[in-house]
Amino acid sequence: MPKVLISDKMDPKAAQIFRERGVEVDEITGKTPEELKAIIGQYDGLAIRSSTKVTAEILDAAANLKVVGRAGIGVDNVDIPAASARGVVVMNTPFGNSITTAEHAIALMFALARQLPEADASTQAGKWEKNRFMGVELTGKTLGLIGAGNIGSIVADRAQGLKMKVVAFDPFLTPDRAIEMGVEKVGLDDLLLRADFITLHTPLTDQTRGILSAENLAKTKRGVRIINCARGGLIDEAALKQGLESGHVAGAALDVFQVEPAKEHPLFGTPNFVSTPHLGASTTEAQVNVAIQVAEQMADFLVSGGVTNALNMPSLSAEEAPRLKPYMALAEKLGSLVGQLAHGELRNIAIESEGAAAELNQKPIVGAVLAGLMRVHSDTVNMVNAPFLAKERGLDVREVRHDREGDYHTLVRVTVGTAQGDRSVAGTLFGNAAPRLVELFGIKVEADLAGNMLYIVNEDAPGFIGRLGTTLGAAGVNIGTFHLGRREAGGEAVLLLSVDDVVGEALLATVRALPGVKTAMALTF
Numbered sequence: 001m002p003k004v005l006i007s008d009k010m011d012p013k014a015a016q017i018f019r020e021r022g023v024e025v026d027e028i029t030g031k032t033p034e035e036l037k038a039i040i041g042q043y044d045g046l047a048i049r050s051s052t053k054v055t056a057e058i059l060d061a062a063a064n065l066k067v068v069g070r071a072g073i074g075v076d077n078v079d080i081p082a083a084s085a086r087g088v089v090v091m092n093t094p095f096g097n098s099i100t101t102a103e104h105a106i107a108l109m110f111a112l113a114r115q116l117p118e119a120d121a122s123t124q125a126g127k128w129e130k131n132r133f134m135g136v137e138l139t140g141k142t143l144g145l146i147g148a149g150n151i152g153s154i155v156a157d158r159a160q161g162l163k164m165k166v167v168a169f170d171p172f173l174t175p176d177r178a179i180e181m182g183v184e185k186v187g188l189d190d191l192l193l194r195a196d197f198i199t200l201h202t203p204l205t206d207q208t209r210g211i212l213s214a215e216n217l218a219k220t221k222r223g224v225r226i227i228n229c230a231r232g233g234l235i236d237e238a239a240l241k242q243g244l245e246s247g248h249v250a251g252a253a254l255d256v257f258q259v260e261p262a263k264e265h266p267l268f269g270t271p272n273f274v275s276t277p278h279l280g281a282s283t284t285e286a287q288v289n290v291a292i293q294v295a296e297q298m299a300d301f302l303v304s305g306g307v308t309n310a311l312n313m314p315s316l317s318a319e320e321a322p323r324l325k326p327y328m329a330l331a332e333k334l335g336s337l338v339g340q341l342a343h344g345e346l347r348n349i350a351i352e353s354e355g356a357a358a359e360l361n362q363k364p365i366v367g368a369v370l371a372g373l374m375r376v377h378s379d380t381v382n383m384v385n386a387p388f389l390a391k392e393r394g395l396d397v398r399e400v401r402h403d404r405e406g407d408y409h410t411l412v413r414v415t416v417g418t419a420q421g422d423r424s425v426a427g428t429l430f431g432n433a434a435p436r437l438v439e440l441f442g443i444k445v446e447a448d449l450a451g452n453m454l455y456i457v458n459e460d461a462p463g464f465i466g467r468l469g470t471t472l473g474a475a476g477v478n479i480g481t482f483h484l485g486r487r488e489a490g491g492e493a494v495l496l497l498s499v500d501d502v503v504g505e506a507l508l509a510t511v512r513a514l515p516g517v518k519t520a521m522a523l524t525f
């Protein structure tokens with residue numbers, strides 16, 4: 001039974017769903033990285049929010065880990081390249097908390113406009129400072145949106161309801177989408193110049209880090225109010241403090257900080273500064289949404305191989321998974337076969353599908369071929385890291401679907417380009433379930449690819465099969481199945497034998513010495 005660790009506070013629905021789906025679950029929150037390292041090795045899945053930092057070091061200790069599930073959106077606390085390299089799927093729940101986070105941004109905007117936290121503290125301190133607090137209206141003001149994705153567009157919608165004018169800076173926002181959202185697409189400088197309020201809704205990336213730098217803050221309108229419910233690293237916090245102290249920035253509300261938890265911070269106590277402890281996603285509704293979603297996605301993956309919302313792997317629905325599974329087994333075997341047989345550096349690989357295979361989602365088939373191919377050289381390769389490793393090695397991967405009807409109702413062909421030319425193998429599924437090799441380097445064969453096998457190319461001449469049988473028998477190697485194919489009578493023949501034991505180097509040398517043998521290799525599947 002797969003085992004999952006929930007390492008950040010999560011709605012109890014998550015654990016309930018894991019158990020209902022046949023996944024064992026432990027909930028252990030608040031661990032230090034060292035403590036997490038000590039226990040992570042026993043788990044197949046890790047369910048987190050933003051507190052757990054999934055570093056390369058943690059991943060190195062996670063020998064059995066197959067999936068990290070983020071109950072939320074931002075995954076900047078997960079080292080995704082390190083996870084991909086180790087074959088661990090990383091998934092998030094991209095929509096479950098977006099309304100809630102957008103509402104928090106709007107709440108903070110009101111808090112700034114009307115100085116609600118200060119007014120509350122003063123009133124409850126018995127001061128009744130009616131003349132101290134003077135707010136601003138939101139109606140008619142310009143809201144500058146940095147990042148117009150899921151959360152940004154909900155903020156834009158709510159702000160329009162408040163009769164604000166919304167301008168948005170997002171390099172990936174298309175003009176059509178801007179029209180649909182009713183926002184004006186602008187450049188960053190234009191936004192900085194015009195916005196009365198600025199709200200940030202981008203992920204933290206190398207491009208967005210410090211997007212509100214000292215230089216950019218200096219370009220803002222005097223009296224600007226800034227809200228950040230995205231990630232701490234987006235704003236230069238020291239420059240923001242200066243802006244607040246000089247009065248250039250009339251107010252700033254941060255839900256997120258460069259270093260969290262922020263228990264001490266130079267901004268604390270600064271006039272017109274409002275803060276919340278990363279509460280953007282903290283509503284009952286959002287937490288139930290993300291807990292259910294992350295547990296369903298992770299259980300689907302661990303139990304049936306379905307992949308949803310993965311950031312480092314193509315999606316594969318739980319419904320598709322059973323239909324694709326035999327294809328992935330076939331693809332992996334074909335990849336492994338070419339990986340074992342093709343000599344030298346592989347330059348490119350083409351994965352072609354025809355018949356029923358062409359109607360399927362190709363990404364998992366391609367991933368499985370690459371996994372089979374790369375696993376020949378490394379034990380730690382799987383479908384997640386195989387495409388990544390292929391890219392790293394400069395292998396050109398091509399995917400082709402054919403409409404044509406061939407000899408088989410379904411066929412997957414894998415062709416690799418080597419220094420000696422192209423080498424191609426093809427396979428089908430018998431009864432839509434059992435993988436069978438049907439073509440090997442241009443020769444028609446029909447073979448199971450399983451267990452220990454012996455691959456021989458020889459000159460087609462009488463007496464050879466008898467001599468081979470005698471040689472193997474004398475070495476105590478039992479033949480399970482025997483598959484033969486040839487280009488033409490008396491030409492080159494290919495033999496694929498399944499054998500009960502590993503064929504060692506000494507026996508291979510004897511086989512190679514038999515008259516007419518051109519190649520003899522041991523294969524394993």
Ligand SMILES: NC(=O)C1=CN([C@@H]2O[C@H](COP(=O)(O)OP(=O)(O)OC[C@H]3O[C@@H](n4cnc5c(N)ncnc54)[C@H](O)[C@@H]3O)[C@@H](O)[C@H]2O)C=CC1
Nearest residue numbers: 073074101147148149150151170172202203229230280281
């Ligand atoms: N405070 C909290 O509790 C929460 C914070 N978040 C944060 O909010 C972020 C945004 O979430 P979503 O809207 O769901 O993500 P999203 O992916 O739907 O939208 C992000 C937008 O940022 C844009 N973007 C990317 N690079 C940019 C750049 N250099 N300049 C301007 N725009 C850029 C993208 O084009 C995209 O439209 C998350 O990445 C997460 O870090 C999310 C949920 C809760």
Ligand SMILES: O=C(O)C(=O)COP(=O)(O)O
Nearest residue numbers: 049050051072073074281
């Ligand atoms: O979903 C996100 O990106 C968030 O920042 C929410 O963080 P949390 O799950 O509340 O720690």
